[in-house]
Amino acid sequence: MIARGFTDPTERIEKLKRVILDATPYVESERAVLVTEAYKETEGLSPILRRAKAVEKIFNNLPITIRDNELIVGAITKNPRSTEICPEFSFDWVEKEFDTMGSRVADPFQIPKETAKELHDAFLYWPGKTTSDLATSYMSQETKDCMGAGVFTVGNYFYGGVGHVSVDYKKVLEKGFRGIITEVVEAMEKMDRGDPDYIKKLQFYNAIIISYNAAINFAHRYAEKAMAMAASEMKPERKKELLQIAKNCMKVPGNGASNFYEACQSFWFLQCMLQIESSGHSISPGRFDQYMYPYLKNDPTIAKDFAQELVDCIWIKLNDVNKTRDEISAQAFAGYAVFQNLCVGGQDEEGMDATNDVSYMCMEATAHVKLPAPSFSIRVWQGTPDEFLFRACEVTRLGLGVPAMYNDEVIIPALVNRGVTLNDARNYCIIGCVEPQCPHKTEGWHDAAFFNVAKVLEITLNNGKAGDKQLGPVTGDITTFTSIDDFFCAFTKQIQYFVHYLAEADNCVDIAHAERCPLPFLSALVDDCIGRGKSVQEGGAIYNFTGPQAFGVADSGDSMYAIQKNVFEDKAMTLTELKNALDANFGEPIHRTCSESIDLKDMTTEMKVYEVVKKILSTSGSLDIAKLTDEVAAMETTPKSYGSNDYLRIQGLLNKTPAFGNDIDEVDFMARKCAQIYCKEVENYTNPRGGQFQAGIYPVSANVLFGKDVAALPDGRLATKPLADGVSPRAGKDVNGPTAAANSVAKLDHFRASNGTLYNQKFLPAALAGDKGLQTFAALVRSYFDHKGMHVQFNVIDKETLLAAQKNPDQYRDLVVRVAGYSAQFTVLAKEVQDDIISRTEQSF
Amino acid sequence: MKINYDLEGIVFDIQRFSIHDGPGIRTIVFLKGCPLSCWWCCNPEAQSLKPLMMYQVDRCVHCGLCLPVCPQGALSSETDAFIDREKCIGCGACAKICPTEALVLKGKKMTVNEVVDILKKDEAIYRHSNGGITISGGEALVQYGFTTELLKACKINGWHTAVETTGYIGSESAINEVFSYLDLALLDVKSYNDEIHKKYTGVSNALIHKNAKIIAGMTKTVVRVPTIPGVNANEKEIRAICGFAATLKGVDTIHLLPYHTYGENKYELLGRPYKLEKTPSLTEPEIDALEEVVKSCGFHCVIGG
Structure with missing residues (x-):
């Protein structure tokens, strides 16, 4: 035993x-x-x-x-x-x-x-005396614009x-x-x-x-x-x-x-x-x-x-x-x-x-x-x-x-x-x-920023524009592009541009902490602050890093592959058709879809209000309560429409395009490349403590929140939907089982993402029951680590998740059900069978 | 060892991370074609050798994109069935254009090489879990030429190999060939009573009994009993099967695979009736009782494989 x-x-x-x-x-x-x-x-x-x-x-x-x-x-x-x-940080x-x-x-x-x-x-x-006030005063308008558009945020250390x-x-x-x-x-x-x-x-x-x-x-x-x-x-x-x-x-x-x-x-x-x-x-x-x-x-x-x-x-x-x-x-x-x-x-x-x-x-x-x-x-x-x-x-x-x-x-x-x-x-x-x-020995500044790679891809597809604003450089109208290399070239330039402002933002905050909040109690316990006679905040640590983490990697890689396959290889659509479909959010009204996948209950109205407030502020600059009420009410009543069949055809092709997480090299290497472009660019920067920037790939749960700011993407994802979680495949897109998903994730360059990567795998309890379950678990870990993955954690699926999977099967196609000699996924089972599995899920161990 | 890597077989699924069909974590290659037509079959899409269309009506948005692409004119939004199964040749043109995956083609030609490329991806997991490859179906030996080449390719990689078989194989030489590359046979025995066997599987069990002896003589064999209420889920039948298993060389383990309805949905997708409709699953006490029967006959018993 x-x-x-x-x-x-x-x-x-x-x-x-x-x-x-x-x-x-x-x-x-x-x-x-x-x-x-x-x-x-x-x-x-x-x-x-x-x-x-x-x-x-x-x-x-x-x-x-x-x-x-x-x-x-x-x-x-x-x-x-x-x-x-x-309050000395912000209040x-x-x-x-x-x-x-x-x-x-x-x-x-x-x-x-x-x-x-x-x-x-x-x-x-405290007004004017906090680290946050000082950091804000150091930042350029361009940096603030990037943060406003949801390209990145330096939230953590900006406010605390x-x-x-x-x-x-x-x-x-x-x-x-x-x-x-x-x-x-x-x-x-x-x-x-x-x-x-x-x-x-x-x-x-x-x-x-x-x-x-x-x-x-x-x-x-x-x-x-x-x-x-x-x-x-x-x-x-x-x-x-x-x-x-x-x-x-x-x-x-x-x-x-x-x-x-x-x-x-x-x-x-x-x-x-x-x-x-x-x-x-x-x-x-x-x-x-x-x-x-x-x-x-x-x-x-x-x-x-x-x-x-x-x-x-x-x-x-x-x-x-x-x-x-x-x-x-x-x-x-x-x-x-x-x-x-x-x-x-x-x-x-x-x-x-x-x-x-x-x-x-x-x-x-x-x-x-x-x-x-x-x-x-x-x-x-x-x-x-x-x-x-x-x-x-x-x-x-x-x-x-x-x-x-x-x-x-x-x-x-x-x-x-x-x-x-x-x-x-x-x-x-x-x-x-x-x-x-x-x-x-380290002042790692590990959680330095969230960087939304998928947002940068969206901006690339719009020739540097975020909405109506020319936020990034002009890198070309994509309908004139003739190969996937053109896309990568434009994407790389946009990444370079935004990482530059990310570094500026982080360094402004870094200096503010050194100037206003050096921490003597902490510093005495980090080498070599006592030897050097200076605090951690001023560069007293032996190792100094700044680690801004990316998310939206799978979304970007899948989008690039979808363009490569459907436009350039299969010639199933033109770039103009694709661009029009994306601009139209595949014919779906944007606000109808914004909050379905957010776990927190009762968020719907709040999210709608958030969207409306942003919209009103961006057009009129001030908030009129009467207008707000009207807009929210209008949203509630907008009917769903399928749009034209052509949007449906295009979205269908994109949705069916193989995605990151299925152990298919040509697909997975697109995600690897997108992540590397970001990671390598980040490494070019240094911080005021004398240390290097190093990238990580993990979102905490920002992938849901920041997804709200990203338009429709060529991977078939609708506007405002959550982005992929960490280095994980997009929700429900890894349909070849957990070992295939893990192999795909391991193909990212985890050595380079030295600020950390995060991979969540979920399992039905039945798959892990008994002594064989423990051996199965251990083998999964050893195998993923043989393939040079960095981190994995397992979530054993509960009843609520399965109920959610019944309602939104496309989001949960990665749930595997294993029975002797049988081939299928949880989401294709008949409802009565699903109900039976759900009722048994809670008592499997 | 000469291996024909270019030989083609018709595969309907390759399922990685399988944990109930042999030791450790395994990849199962599901091959098409089966001489039996068991009422409870959970992979009915495997019975025919040719590719089949599955149509899932609740995914269909009735966009009509598929209608003009069918070369046979087999699709019609006027009928409830949607697909005219007589006309459909399984070309998959409609599945290719379907935007919501309401139409899915089951079965495609793959070479030994293409299959092995996928099997290789989980080498590390076989190593760490003492797992390997299981060939299933359908009946894994219907395409025995392909099965043989595939197994040879597995063996030169050092993988543990298993097969799930009905034992209903006409050619003794096929058995001799295939089983010399196998480490484990998972042999299905459905009923010892030939009348029952004929009624529920469509074939006599005489050939199966004959082959079982040959197979057990060549390869470590586990007897598996799909345990179906109203068919064989009773003490008498299980005892009879155990009695038969006792005559097979080296068999010391019997798997009871309790009836489940996971495959029922597929019949609807294939536009076919499900003959065991409304059959309830076995209860825990019923399964426990049958397990006791197996144990009392001197076998090690595993529930669910």
Whole structure:
């Protein structure tokens, strides 16, 4: 028997989990008020010292919260799963949503009246003083136009902190914060007053010392609180626990940890404090199993069950962290995602397999807690034990979509190609969604932008125009083109043009962070900031990158192939016929189709309003409510028409053209080429921290949102429909089964997309049941990785997905049903048979 | 070994990632043509050797694009059937122009080389799952010349090979040729009672019984029983089949393949009646009971392959 099953979580974990599940997320005001007070008091100081003083004030005054039943303490907010606000990055979107954030569809947060008032008062200080304001003032009009048209967005760091880093947890576990302070003091002693950067370095060092002393005090405040709670606690068992908590918090993270419990507490304080200093998400624990294992191994007295419970407690705490975003970003990142990526397994710096007991405990914790955090990843290489991979597959089968699996055999050489040393590359971890980096040596700026390759293709087809506006260069009327090379030539020029402005946008934001928000607490734990005497934001890290990610790759490749095949090879249509059909959206009214495929319910009207608002603003420049109502009403009543038969014929041919995802080389290489044009162009740019730009290919869920801005494409996709997800084939277009789809995806150049690629595969539970299911799973992973894919994660399909497939069969033709000796797909089965499969889907394991 | 890579066969599907037709993850090559016409057949498009049109009315938008392209004048929007099956020659001209894939042609000529090119794509998955290739149908031996060449090509790649067969093969030399390149035979036994067999499959089981002994003597064989309510899903029949299986050399495993209705829809698409209409699937307790029967006869039993 391969499947081992999972033990039940303890009663404590069940209770803690219930708190998270039942929590109503709130916005809290303390941090915003404290940071504003600090900034008012420090107007004359340098930015780095102002940051340190702000951090000091927050750590010394943020409310101390120990929740019932906790063994590991440290909370960012009073209420579970709630969020603080960081107005130093941007604030106006919060103010705009004071009345609506509690009721919005994607990721609502409650803002009580009193909180809103405190935030409002704090915000009065900030206009013109945020990183966002500064970045905006640096950007050219052309860049802003590109963002307005939906070609790219730099949303994440434009409005918030950068995050996206894995710090030196090991150092804190070993030496404690006092060790960091000692290291800084030693560096200060070696300083030379003649050094032209002496003053800057001195400020930086002082900033670190201020921040870490305050951080130690933050932990001590927890110790005091635990003591006080213990004094009034009636239950002897809990009293004992609280006293132990107090003892732990007095010791760590100020000092090094000397047992597993202290290591867990020290880890959590650090993880929590990083997310108090800045609003950046994707603060990733990285190789948790590697730095935690020594404390387990050298703790002979700890009971195995208790050690597991502590890890489970950390998993719960990771779910207590929450972030709010503006309404549009909340849609793109729907699901309260914070992306604290934790990865286990893989090779060590010497190239030996590094899987250990903690790696397996993390699997167990994921099964016990079954909540979205952490973003759980495993590293796989040719030396990964089968047992470990089978266990990961067993976790996957729980249907949580984790662990995500990463291929050492691609990522290590990809990082080496970017100038990372072999040892550092072997030690990589994953940040955020899918981005590999060498931990505690990298400022990767991984989520630097979303770049819409499909939009650029649309602009190419319109000779540089987006709608009526000449946004890109004039690259030729496509009806005069005579080969697919002409298309690639024009497309490449457009990509070059837009990537140029993308780089400008990113660098404006980058400089704004360096000038206004250098982060002393974080920087002390990224090499070689202390050695260089400067913050991460100013180029203190050993490795510096900017990673803007593309999406819409499959859409672009399929469009190019459709042109190649139907126009140039089969001569089944002329370019003029194709262009007319695209301009007419194949005869379909555009707005009728805009929101069908968006998962969030009740979005329809909202989307329509969004479309209308954009339309009215683009023509009249101001918004008249009466006109808005009329337009939306007109949309509701526009009838569907099939248009002419010729549009239907053309769209039919395009829809039937083989698509990316079916393991057909000539088709797949078109997508590869489109991705490469983007990736190579991105590599030409450098950032102000002295690092290279490197591309990724993953969309989070922006492919749905940004699809709304893209017109009909030659792959048969209608205007406003979602684009392909990451490196995945277009929805429902991979009809040759999962191995064919995986082979196609592996044909992209994953080595070059070194900022990460994302591949989702979905399966019916029945295909993965039993021990054979685990072996099947593992074989799929090994085979995809043999073909040099970078990342894969499996979603086990639930009943809702199958119901959706019944309604929209064309979107779900990739769902395979396997029965002995039988040949067909789910979507061609009779409805009664589908119903039968659906009813059985929920109880397959 | 000489292999004729240019030999053509008529294939109606190549299904990758198949997990119920032999060990590991496999690619199944479905060949056209079958001498049997079982009432429950889930691949009725495979029975005839020639390509067949499938028409899915709920995908049809009645655009009329197909009507003028049919060289036989076999299409008519006036009739409910839409396709005149007598006139249709399976040329596929209508399927080519159909914009919504309401019309699909099942079956096309492929060379051994073209098939092997597709099989090769999953080499890594065969390796990691101990999988391989399964030839199915239809009856895999109807086109035995093609099957032989294809199997030879598989063997020189080192792939594990299996076949799904009815055992209803007229030529003993065909058996000798094909089975020398096979690692596993999945041999269907539908009924031990010849009357029942004739009624529901259209042929006698005498030839099948004779061939089963030859096949089991040459290749590791698993007996598979499509378990059909009202036909053979009863203890008496299963015991009789087990008794027969006990006479076959080296057979230690019996697969019970519970009746399903996944293929029922295809009859409608082909414009043909489904003779087992309204037959319910077997319930879990019924399947469990039959599994116990197989086990009590001393065989290892797998449900669903």
